[in-house]
Amino acid sequence: MNRFPLLGCALALAIGSAVAQDRPSPSAIPPPPPAPPAPLADAHRTQVTGTVARFLVNPNGDVDGVLLDDHTQVGMPPTMGAALAGKLHRGDRLTARGFRVGDLPLLQADSITAGGTELTDTPPAAPPAPPAAPALQPMEAHGLVQQPLYGPRGDVAGVLLDEGSILRVPPPAAVRAGALMQPHARIAVKGFGVNTPYGRSIQVTALGTTPGSEQPVAAPPQPGPMAPRPPTPPQPGVALGGAPAPTPPVPTP
Template identity: 40%
Template sequence: MPVGPGNDTGSDALVSGTLSRLTINPEGTVDGFVLTDGTLVRLPPHLGSQLAALVRSGERVTVAGERRFDDEIHARVVRNDGTGASLSDQPPAPVAPVPAMLRGVNLARLSVSGVVRRVTHAPRGEPDGVMLDGGAIVKLTVPAARQFGALLAPGERVAAIGYGTRNAYGEALQATAFGAPGHVVNLYDDVVR
């Protein structure tokens, strides 16, 4: 479902470019990358370690996938143009689910602030987070993102507190509080800021 004028969603895409950086989810797993032209390429997190082994910042890649938004692609195949090696989106092997008491055990309390570089989207096109100028990724639930529509735009200054990961690939958190710097609002009643 398109989100605003000019968005071409659901069409096949074939793009080539130079990898700027890998992206991670709040659990610290690589889940995509950004090309130097700003294109965001998403992959399922179960392919993260394969992607990290396949490509490095500065290398040229070709991506075949589905265009979700003007500059966001869900990859089906990623090829390292220099080595010819590639990976394709295949369902993960079945694994036992993480016990409820262990979910989130490796997450750290983080706080970030900066200027919104881009807005990220959920599969149906709703905003669900931002990437900041310093590289941090802030994830929001879709209902929480709706509360902050005016702040979810490139160039806006935002701050967030939440739980996530900081590792060699960057920093990402699931926000429990979000807003303009100095005016951060708790998103959940039962979470201490």
């Protein structure tokens, strides 16, 4: 749903800059959990009804979901979110239909009814034009985690802070920093993102527990010694040292 390839250049620059700086003590981030959780496969079709507490925005500036007043996360494609944002406001009631993953507070919606209007996730007749690159800005945030945010498959893909920022974290990094993804955990991040009328969203490139302790969520490949080249097999008529090989004697009759 998120068009994160648009962030590639910005993230590469941010990660390279972070790696070049002195890293703080590894103790700044709690140790990772012993093993990543198994992917959830028990998705089932259902519906939820609730009151919109806030919109969810990805770092491209797209509305890609809402949070209900019972903390249920309703995810949707950005095309559907754009249509919904023009018709829905905080405090409005909606009914969302789609797939729920296990018992997580997450519904991936393909149909939403609000104010007597139903919106459905309908593929466009023709591929849409490539979107313009968002005006990403370097951003920092810190605070207490209000609740985790999930990707469509049920993996933790970020958090919502108590001060309102939406943090998007690549799922592998979210697994490694599992303790920081839990409610009431203290977290500090750096990254790139946008401010929109629907909220502030940051694609995280470095995280820690307090400002100044952030570490990159991923490191680029480090240069190392090149593997030795295999020896070139000798060519006919050339000795290994590069000099012409001696010509074998011709037997005399």
